[in-house]
Structure formats: structure tokens, C-alpha cells
Amino acid sequence: MKSKTSRRDFLSAGLILPVVGAGSSLGILNLSAQSHAGNAASAGRESSPVKLSYKTLGKTGLKVTSVGMGCMITSDPSVVTRAVDLGITYFDTARSYQNGNNERMVGAALAGKRKQVVLSTKTEARDKARQLAELDTSLSELKTDYIDVWYLHGKSSPDDIHDDMIEALQLAKQQGKARFVGVSTHSNQQQLIPWMVQKGVFDVVLSAFNFSMDPAVEQAIDAAAKAGMGVVAMKVMAGGSRNQKLAQQGAMLAALKWVANHPSVATTVPSMTDMDQLDENVKAMASPLSADDHKLLAAHLELIQPLYCRMCGKCEGTCAQGLPVADVLRFLTYADGYGEFALGRERFLQLTSEQISARCGDCVECTVKCPFGVHVSRRMARAQELFA
Numbered sequence: 001m002k003s004k005t006s007r008r009d010f011l012s013a014g015l016i017l018p019v020v021g022a023g024s025s026l027g028i029l030n031l032s033a034q035s036h037a038g039n040a041a042s043a044g045r046e047s048s049p050v051k052l053s054y055k056t057l058g059k060t061g062l063k064v065t066s067v068g069m070g071c072m073i074t075s076d077p078s079v080v081t082r083a084v085d086l087g088i089t090y091f092d093t094a095r096s097y098q099n100g101n102n103e104r105m106v107g108a109a110l111a112g113k114r115k116q117v118v119l120s121t122k123t124e125a126r127d128k129a130r131q132l133a134e135l136d137t138s139l140s141e142l143k144t145d146y147i148d149v150w151y152l153h154g155k156s157s158p159d160d161i162h163d164d165m166i167e168a169l170q171l172a173k174q175q176g177k178a179r180f181v182g183v184s185t186h187s188n189q190q191q192l193i194p195w196m197v198q199k200g201v202f203d204v205v206l207s208a209f210n211f212s213m214d215p216a217v218e219q220a221i222d223a224a225a226k227a228g229m230g231v232v233a234m235k236v237m238a239g240g241s242r243n244q245k246l247a248q249q250g251a252m253l254a255a256l257k258w259v260a261n262h263p264s265v266a267t268t269v270p271s272m273t274d275m276d277q278l279d280e281n282v283k284a285m286a287s288p289l290s291a292d293d294h295k296l297l298a299a300h301l302e303l304i305q306p307l308y309c310r311m312c313g314k315c316e317g318t319c320a321q322g323l324p325v326a327d328v329l330r331f332l333t334y335a336d337g338y339g340e341f342a343l344g345r346e347r348f349l350q351l352t353s354e355q356i357s358a359r360c361g362d363c364v365e366c367t368v369k370c371p372f373g374v375h376v377s378r379r380m381a382r383a384q385e386l387f388a
């Protein structure tokens with residue numbers, strides 16, 4: 001989005017909007033398989049009753065629906081299968097999701113449909129040998145010969161990405177096991193994404209991105225898209241739960257529309273756990289943002305301000321007890337926002353034993369301040385109460 005308006009202005013004005021279709025190949029289409037001859041992602045599909053919009057994933061040239069499917073918390077394979085049948089073409093999983101069960105579930109759900117979709121997965125392994133071993137496991141679990149986009153999982157800084165990790169990505173491409181490669185990032189994107197662009201070896205970035213974020217993140221995403229990198233957005237609901245009153249009024253759908261219509265974003269990977277959520281999310285491709293959507297987003301932003309960590313890495317100060325604040329608050333979002341308590345606790349328990357046993361109540365004063373208004377110590381204490 002090219003607006004210079006800040007996110008705080010958004011609260012009062014209520015309106016920061018992506019320019020639909022500007023500078024992108026977005027087109028709203030009533031999809032039929034015939035209308036996309038040559039696009040592997042639509043091969044063999046019946047006409048869909050759903051209005052779909054397509055974009056191109058940067059220089060990969062892959063055609064993807066502007067709403068894809070994040071499979072991280074999906075347990076029901078029939079939701080994935082139905083998403084394919086509705087015409088969604090981008091599916092994202094990771095080796096680590098659900099302790100490996102997620103890839104297996106997605107592989108089973110895509111049986112006979114693999115060529116209709118663009119499929120991405122990720123590795124958290126930290127050296128070349130283990131990355132490549134994980135890739136072979138991913139291929140086996142997903143029942144496929146190739147991954148369309150293979151990501152390094154959850155990086156926040158160039159220091160997290162070593163040369164041998166990049167060698168593994170390149171080798172995977174040479175061997176035909178990965179068509180394209182990239183990095184997924186939840187935080188500090190304003191530093192990491194420009195480095196990725198400058199490095200010139202990454203095809204795609206999967207970034208946390210939503211209407212509530214700092215303009216610096218948006219600038220990094222705009223620059224990446226301009227340089228030809230494919231941009232996939234996650235965390236698109238800004239931690240929102242569909243059980244909240246505003247969500248029931250359409251705030252989650254508005255949040256998804258905001259990102260799906262963003263000119264620098266090719267596709268989005270909202271989590272979907274059931275058919276109702278799937279049906280709701282595909283609607284984001286059928287209509288532009290409305291005046292009511294803008295009002296809902298402004299109200300939602302106000303609601304989440306003390307609660308939702310944008311993982312921007314702009315905390316003032318660091319935790320006196322060495323806690324990774326943005327990570328812990330992300331785990332809390334899994335529980336409070338997505339209703340995925342087990343996932344949040346699983347991630348929390350991967351912290352060091354010192355971090356797991358740290359308690360905010362032991363601090364006289366919190367040494368971390370959030371310029372966006374998140375009540376850091378209160379939220380961190382809640383995470384400890386829930387997970388430790």
C-alpha cells in the first residue's frame with residue numbers, strides 16, 4: 001500500500017486501504033478450469049460456484065488465489081480437500097506442525113489433487129544435512145516428488161540464516177525437490193526482508209502481515225514485491241478470534257480482505273479448521289473492502305491494541321529475565337486468538353528451562369515497553385499462567 005498514513009491515524013480516520021489491483025496482476029474472475037488452461041493450479045477442476053481472484057507469485061510465475069489456506073491448525077483433511085474443490089490453489093504446511101502430523105494429513109487430503117495446487121512447507125532444521133533430511137521426510141509425508149515453495153521456518157534476523165542453510169535450499173532446487181525457496185518470518189521483517197532482497201537467492205517470503213502493522217513492515221513488503229519476490233501473508237487476522245463480537249460482525253473477513261487486496265501480496269494463508277471458516281474466508285475474494293469493513297477494522301484495532309503483539313521487534317527495552325517477549329506473546333495468540341491452547345503450550349515448552357520458569361511477578365517493574373500499547377507484563381504473566 002502506498003499510503004503515507006500511519007496506523008495510528010487509521011484509528012481516528014478509520015481508513016487505510018490497499019489499492020485493489022494496482023501494480024499487480026489481480027483480476028476477479030468467475031473461475032472455470034477452462035478459463036485457466038495451462039495453469040497447473042486449475043487443471044482438472046470443475047467450475048467453481050465461488051468467485052476467486054488470482055495473482056502471480058512474483059517471479060516464480062505461479063498463479064495463486066489471493067486467499068490460500070494455512071493448514072497449521074487444520075486437523076480435518078476434508079476441509080483441505082474441499083478447499084481444493086472450491087478452487088483455492090495455495091496450501092501451506094510445515095514439517096513441525098502438529099509434530100509432523102500436519103504434513104501427513106495434507107498429503108492424504110491432496111491425494112489425486114496434487115497437480116491442482118501450489119504446495120509449500122518449511123524446515124526448522126539449522127544445518128544443511130538435517131534440512132535436506134527433513135525435506136525428504138516432507139516429500140514422503142506429503143506424497144509428492146516436489147515442493148513448490150520450500151521455506152526456512154520462522155527466521156527473524158539475517159544472523160539466523162547461515163550459508164549452509166542457503167546451500168541446502170539451492171541443492172533442493174538443483175535436485176528438483178523444491179521448485180522455489182524462501183523464508184518465513186514472524187518478526188523484525190523490516191530488517192530481514194530487505195536483506196533477503198539484497199541477497200538475491202530467495203524466491204518467496206512468507207511474512208506476518210496485517211492491517212495493524214507498522215508501516216516499516218509494509219515498506220519492506222512493497223520493496224520485495226517490486227524486486228520480484230513473491231509475497232505470501234500470514235497472521236492476516238491480527239490475532240483475532242472468530243468468537244469475538246466484532247468478528248461475528250465481519251471484522252475477520254474485513255481483515256482478510258485488507259491483505260488479500262493488498263497490491264504487494266500475492267496470496268494469504270489464513271488458518272482454517274472447519275467448513276464454516278473455509279466458506280467465510282473464500283468470500284474475501286468475492287468483494288472489495290467496503291465502508292463498513294473500514295469501520296470494523298478501526299474498531300477491531302482499538303480492541304486488540306493492549307492485547308495483540310504485532311511481533312514487530314520494536315519493544316523498548318529487553319526483558320530483565322531474558323524472555324523472548326514477541327515469541328511468548330505469539331504463543332499466547334495461538335491460545336487466545338486461534339483457540340489453539342495445545343499449540344501455544346507446545347511452543348512455550350520449547351523455550352529454555354530458565355525461560356519457562358521465569359515469572360513476571362518476580363519483577364518490581366517490567367523493563368519492556370510496547371510503543372503500540374500492548375500490556376507486556378500482563379500478557380506475559382497470562383502466558384506463564386496458561387503454559388508454564
Ligand code: SF4
Pocket residue numbers: 308309310311312313314315316325326329369370371372373374376
Ligand atoms: S510488544 Fe509491542 S513493540 Fe514489542 S514486538 Fe510486540 S507489538 Fe512490537
Ligand code: SF4
Pocket residue numbers: 318319320321322323325358359360361363365366367368376377380381
Ligand atoms: S515483567 Fe515479565 S516481561 Fe517484564 S521484564 Fe519482568 S519477566 Fe520480563
